[in-house]
Amino acid sequence: MNLRIAIVTITIVLSALAAFAMTSTPQSTAQKLQDAVTADAKHYTVELENDIVRVLRVRLGANESAPRHSHAAYCAIEITDSSLKEGDGPTSESKAGQVFCDATAHAPRNVGKALANVLNVFIRVVALFFTQQ
DSSP states (O other): OHHHHHHHHHHHHHHHHHHHHHTSOTTOHHHHSOBHHHHOTTTEEEEEESSSEEEEEEEEOTTOBOOSEEEEEEEEEESSOEEEEETTSOEEEEOTTOEEEEEEEEOEEEOSSSOEEEEEEEEHHHHHHHHTO
16 A cells, blocks of 8 residues: 555656646756766666656766766655765765655766665656646
8 A cells, every 4th residue: 555655646746847847948958968878878777668657777886976967757766875966066865765756957976985776767657648738
């Protein structure tokens, strides 16, 4: 039952993010950047991909960086604790098991001392719903 609640919650959040994305400028910076896997196959791998969902695994070693890329609306599930930083911004500390949802363009850098391991989940059904409206 908890899995169903989590899936419904993620779907609702992704729906809201997709609706927000639909109101943004058509040629925003995020849309001009490459997908994470295309931009950085060393750190981003496809774990599962079908008509409903796309799951990416992110493995960013200590002191490693990913090139700037974009993500459509997604939820990230932290597999390990991590300390990531974007440019000169603040360090984002995450704990294993933490979940957050976003749509972003970024170039994360692992400033921690261990591997940052994350699953990014993209629900395609939500994206298809909003693109067909």
